[in-house]
Amino acid sequence: xxxxxxxxxxxxxxxxxxxxxxxxxxxxxxxxxxxxxxxxxxxxxxxxxxxxxxxxxxxxxxxxxxxxxxxxxxxxxxxxxxxxxxxxxxxxxxxxxxxxxxxxxxxxxxxxxxxxxxxxxxxxxxxxxxxxxxxxxxxxxxxxxxxxxxxxxxxxxxxxxxxxxxxxxxxxxxxxxxxxxxxxxxxxxxxxxxxxxxxxxxxxxxxxxxxx
Amino acid sequence: xxxxxxxxxxxxxxxxxxxxxxxxxxxxxxxxxxxxxxxxxxxxxxxxxxxxxxxxxxxxxxxxxxxxxxxxxxxxxxxxxxxxxxxxxxxxxxxxxxxxxxxxxxxxxxxxxxxxxxxxxxxxxxxxxxxxxxxxxxxxxxxxxxxxxxxxxxxxxxxxxxxxxxxxxxxxxxxxxxxxxxxxxxxxxxxxxxxxxxxxxxxxxxxxxxxx
Numbered sequence: 001x002x003x004x005x006x007x008x009x010x011x012x013x014x015x016x017x018x019x020x021x022x023x024x025x026x027x028x029x030x031x032x033x034x035x036x037x038x039x040x041x042x043x044x045x046x047x048x049x050x051x052x053x054x055x056x057x058x059x060x061x062x063x064x065x066x067x068x069x070x071x072x073x074x075x076x077x078x079x080x081x082x083x084x085x086x087x088x089x090x091x092x093x094x095x096x097x098x099x100x101x102x103x104x105x106x107x108x109x110x111x112x113x114x115x116x117x118x119x120x121x122x123x124x125x126x127x128x129x130x131x132x133x134x135x136x137x138x139x140x141x142x143x144x145x146x147x148x149x150x151x152x153x154x155x156x157x158x159x160x161x162x163x164x165x166x167x168x169x170x171x172x173x174x175x176x177x178x179x180x181x182x183x184x185x186x187x188x189x190x191x192x193x194x195x196x197x198x199x200x201x202x203x204x205x206x207x208x209x210x211x212x
Numbered sequence: 213x214x215x216x217x218x219x220x221x222x223x224x225x226x227x228x229x230x231x232x233x234x235x236x237x238x239x240x241x242x243x244x245x246x247x248x249x250x251x252x253x254x255x256x257x258x259x260x261x262x263x264x265x266x267x268x269x270x271x272x273x274x275x276x277x278x279x280x281x282x283x284x285x286x287x288x289x290x291x292x293x294x295x296x297x298x299x300x301x302x303x304x305x306x307x308x309x310x311x312x313x314x315x316x317x318x319x320x321x322x323x324x325x326x327x328x329x330x331x332x333x334x335x336x337x338x339x340x341x342x343x344x345x346x347x348x349x350x351x352x353x354x355x356x357x358x359x360x361x362x363x364x365x366x367x368x369x370x371x372x373x374x375x376x377x378x379x380x381x382x383x384x385x386x387x388x389x390x391x392x393x394x395x396x397x398x399x400x401x402x403x404x405x406x407x408x409x410x411x412x413x414x415x416x417x418x419x420x421x422x423x424x
Contacts, residue, residue, distance in 0.1 A: 102318075104318075105317065105318035105395075105399075106314075106316075106317040106318035106319070106399075107318070142422035142423070142424060143357070143422070145355070145357060145420075145422060147422065150403070174407065175407070175411060176403060176406060176407060176411075177406045177407065177410050177411055181403065181406050183317075183399065184399040184400065184402050184403035184406065185403065187317075187318075187395065187396040187399035187400065188396065188399065188400050188403060190396050191362070191388060191393065191396035191397065191400060194388060194389045194393050194396065195386065195387070195388060195389065195421070198389050199387060199388075199389055201423070204423070204424045205421060205422060205423045205424070206421075206422050207419060207420070207421060207422070208357075208419070208420045208422050209407070209417060209418075209419060210354035210355070210357060210359065210417060210418050210419070210420050211354070211413070211416070211417045212354060212416045212417070
């Protein structure tokens with residue numbers, strides 16, 4: 001698949017590397033072309049860098065990994081340009097600047113706020129409950145058990161693509177229902193942050209949804 | 213420990229059985245003494261049944277497992293009488309009558325609403341992310357991995373007791389911080405319900421917090 005990764009922080013850069021290993025074509029999108037090219041060069045020879053509009057134009061899937069605070073993600077999504085025919089995978093969490101609380105929840109979610117900006121474009125929430133630290137080859141597995149990649153959305157075809165990408169990234173996809181269920185996945189990510197940072201447990205941890 | 217189990221539905225009756233196996237003394241509390249005695253008799257010879265006030269008076273730990281809808285839990289907590297010197301473990305979720313949504317969240321939680329009614333009495337949130345189906349001997353373990361029992365609260369001594377009871381019930385306790393973090397544990401329980409009931413995955417499932 002041709003994937004545009006928007007936001008090349010901890011999560012974006014590691015997901016990009018995992019997707020490259022799985023054989024996907026990656027373009028890093030940034031506001032400035034030079035910055036995008038510089039980041040892409042650090043991630044690997046085959047990674048391209050481009051301004052938002054160009055990165056998006058050549059991609060089937062847009063992976064949004066930008067920070068939430070200061071309206072960053074919502075501003076960026078509006079800058080991406082026409083997304084008709086593509087799917088958006090939202091990896092964000094609506095974190096306060098210090099990460100230690102969510103700035104919205106219960107009646108909405110960052111996934112739903114993004115979807116409102118791009119009507120008609122399928123949005124899937126995914127990867128938001130997984131720490132960047134475990135988005136590394138081999139680190140997705142704890143004691144023989146894969147970390148779970150929960151995902152939710154309203155478009156079945158887009159969800160199937162997200163599930164494939166979760167699997168390609170080394171995680172076990174678990175369908176969490178409709179996009180509105182991001183209202184449960186985003187608090188779960190904050191729980192992860194509370195234990196890892198608030199209580200000092202660290203980020204080398206992951207949730208697993210165990211089934212029999 | 214002397215434990216009063218308030219509410220003898222799926223969760224209360226199974227936790228009672230697990231605590232009995234771990235050697236604790238259980239009293240089932242109900243509004244009507246006869247009903248309490250009848251339920252207790254079904255759970256085992258050593259289980260007592262008593263009206264709320266009597267069940268609570270003889271207990272160190274009060275386990276609240278009543279339904280949330282129609283204000284049931286909050287009404288019951290107010291009926292329990294003086295809880296000074298005891299600790300309350302809140303296993304509830306603020307579920308709508310059909311279970312498929314939470315009736316509160318983000319700015320509060322059922323745990324915090326309970327705590328407001330009993331100032332000075334330590335409240336610990338626990339067991340709310342675990343389905344009753346896996347509260348059975350042997351079912352706490354999936355493929356050699358224990359299901360996690362997240363707990364949170366503001367009183368360290370009460371949390372230590374809750375952690376011990378989670379362990380005694382066969383789960384792996386994971387400290388999730390302050391009581392306010394029930395705002396993240398309750399949505400996680402709803403996520404579990406969405407996957408199990410909404411998507412038909414069933415309740416023979418559990419979350420595990422994996423660490424390295």
